[in-house]
Amino acid sequence: MNKITEDIVKDWLPTREEDTYKNKMGHVLCVGGNENMGGAAILSASAALYAGAGLVSVASSPKNLHALHARLPEAMFVDMYDQESLSENIEQADVIVLGPGLGLSEDSLDVFKTVINTVNEKQWLVLDGDGITHLVNESSTAEIPTENIILTPHPGEWQRLSGIQPPADSPEENQQKQKELAATVVLKKDRTEVYIEDEIWENTAGNPSMATGGMGDTLTGIIASLLGQYENKKQALLSAVYMHSAVADELAETYYVTLPTKIIEYLPIFMKNLQL
Amino acid sequence: MNKITEDIVKDWLPTREEDTYKNKMGHVLCVGGNENMGGAAILSASAALYAGAGLVSVASSPKNLHALHARLPEAMFVDMYDQESLSENIEQADVIVLGPGLGLSEDSLDVFKTVINTVNEKQWLVLDGDGITHLVNESSTAEIPTENIILTPHPGEWQRLSGIQPPADSPEENQQKQKELAATVVLKKDRTEVYIEDEIWENTAGNPSMATGGMGDTLTGIIASLLGQYENKKQALLSAVYMHSAVADELAETYYVTLPTKIIEYLPIFMKNLQL
């Protein structure tokens, strides 16, 4: 199993061209945040922005507009229940995150379907949380553009998605299932594993101060952000998984619990230090 | 009377297991925050999160959704007036805080009753402020699952709850009443006293810069948070009472008034320093 280490992540970090501009740094659309879990979408979008995405939009329940702009005025808002508006915004994005705080209502299923049916082959889709549950529930009917899809299940979601029982859980079995899905899988654990193409990578960073809600939402935003900035998408994904945990490792020297908002705030400093 | 000191609190602070995850760190539900006092519920939830709770939900007036997500995107929102939704969320929680900013309206009484009637024997209930007043008013009719209940009255609330007149106020008398109530009592004073099982504990921290609104709401969140994380619930409670004041003692070296939001922000740093 390959290890994601600071050395290679440092090596992969791109140096921005002098004359770059926001449209070259990726447009991320975070789809999620129902009437109860708006914060999840805000965390995902914040992480995307602070990790360097050129443009960030949030498709969410109309209730979340106020908090989004109050926390993150750099982001744009879309009503995720307005199908036309959602479709238009999907078309304009380079990377779409689907799932943080999305919920499992009928309305959220419609949102799920609109995204799945609209996303095209050139775009990247990061599927998380309730997005994965919708995928499991709809797997017989949903037409999924799997080529560029990244699934970020926690162990429970992976079990439902793969059908693999915990006792039999092994990297080889996970890899076989990942290939059947024809997707990239980020299996979130204390040492997160990434199944991509024919390779398996294990994260070397992370610590128990990260055991707090919103951590997964934050990871989706970092992944989406780097996918929009890096030429090499595998390097982007592996770097995102590492950075998310490595930032927490640094913060854990000062904080008993490393909250997602703290990790987000520290991301651009961590990335700069990595570059130096 | 036993003293809660830094030494024993430091000793009790758990070291997280390497492979822990958010569901093991306790799910706290803060119920409160009507149309006038939404900030109280936000403070309680913020304190719970910054003290390390794995998951934090807020059941409150729908008016408070915007401010909650704007301040604390890590938290989830529940409409406390939607009885079905409230009941479902109570069932999912490990620890429930009831009272901060709840108010004394008919609607808030319904909320109070729903919580009291839904909470089960394995859960912990922290009852504060207007929650205590409802308890006093309804004491003849409400069926209270007293085993795991923690009451956090200030002196005026304790007087109404215990029927003890201030002149006759003594630890022994308080203890007798606490046993009758079959509850744990945190009597908030300049040196807060905790009546738990057969023991009386006195806080050794605290200072007059804490004389500001929202301080009690903040304490409820810390208590709930540690109850969700510690194996030993007595240690959790006593540690929470101490940490709340000890953080303020440190901040009071720099600030004339130590606002709840400052205490909350500094909590994870204080806890880390305690661990080192």
Place this chain on the structure above:
Amino acid sequence: MNKITEDIVKDWLPTREEDTYKNKMGHVLCVGGNENMGGAAILSASAALYAGAGLVSVASSPKNLHALHARLPEAMFVDMYDQESLSENIEQADVIVLGPGLGLSEDSLDVFKTVINTVNEKQWLVLDGDGITHLVNESSTAEIPTENIILTPHPGEWQRLSGIQPPADSPEENQQKQKELAATVVLKKDRTEVYIEDEIWENTAGNPSMATGGMGDTLTGIIASLLGQYENKKQALLSAVYMHSAVADELAETYYVTLPTKIIEYLPIFMKNLQL
């Protein structure tokens, strides 16, 4: 003319008693903030809280509830257009600020009248901005409890209030008019003058980095806060005027413009340093 200097303000700063609690530190009610100027009431309330008030409530347009709680969860909210609720809250307050962002509509005039007619002789009233304009407009009909009223006009408001033309502006003339009004007057200038009882005091602090909107709203909050905490009300007022500017003087060494929110944030640190 007496000078308000650091030495006397330092001397007057009270040391809190060890067993004090929030109800002893003053309950401040800020009335203001219409549909366009909600920030003014938020600034006033924030300043009151950060200067040490025990409890702070804001009576404002319902539109401002969200932003208030998002910025200042320690404060309570009241709908200022709900006359019954407003009256009840006035009765519970020790100090009332009336004016910041209040506006000049018919509705705001009703609010003005409710406050003027409800406030009692033991309470302190700080009248600012649109509150002063309403006073000028209604001077023939409004029954004003002048004993404990503090007016905080800028030069234009003072001219309208006093009828004194700028060319003839002199401390003696101002004092004569202040005595006619039987009120305390804080005349805001680059060196603010306070006319109280038979004395005239001149501020020795202040600088041009303070020339920005919201500065006066902030001053009202500090005045109200110290009135609620100090035994000696003259000392409270003069200290508030000084602290507001002295904080800005310190910040102006680092910032080209010293925004109200920065002054508010730094207040409890400044006050602590003064105490040491």
Place this chain on the structure above:
Amino acid sequence: MNKITEDIVKDWLPTREEDTYKNKMGHVLCVGGNENMGGAAILSASAALYAGAGLVSVASSPKNLHALHARLPEAMFVDMYDQESLSENIEQADVIVLGPGLGLSEDSLDVFKTVINTVNEKQWLVLDGDGITHLVNESSTAEIPTENIILTPHPGEWQRLSGIQPPADSPEENQQKQKELAATVVLKKDRTEVYIEDEIWENTAGNPSMATGGMGDTLTGIIASLLGQYENKKQALLSAVYMHSAVADELAETYYVTLPTKIIEYLPIFMKNLQL
């Protein structure tokens, strides 16, 4: 081509008179922020305030009131779709920013026309983003008070506005078109060019960490702020263009991406350092 350097910007920075007050520091009105892009108007207003404007108002969709006050209580709010209210507020302003997050709907076109038709010869108008697009679309019918207009197009907007094709893009050609428009043009690039009167100025600051959404909105606020404070408007504009990028250059030593909100926060410190 003239260069905008630190030396001349430092030289031009005004020292505020001791007895100045907010009305002398310029009243900036930012018009923009529809139901999807409210953050853009908030960023523009925030930048105006943190760069020292005496008063800042935001005319925006009513949906953005909450987030505006939550982030920036110093600013006042106006419903941009209320034509009477918008007109009144335009009349009271010294500098108007039109465009950030304005959108291209019919309603936004009405807003555009109201501003264009109400602004007078003594006021300054900064036209950005969707404001420029409306100008292009309406160029045959809109009566534009070009004397004091500053256009801040990015390359794509400039192409549509000027009709100049990219291959033929040259400073001389740009200047010729600028003179035809009888406006000042800030052509945003990695090295931004300013076409003003008969002169062409090139910015010497800026770096690729600025390639993120909201950067242009932030620039409009700084420009408007300095226009309201400086006697010499050319110096104000050139200084604003420089400061915006120079702040980012300093921050880029610490941050991988320099977000607009970070630049805004650091502005008053940067300006103070420039003054020392």
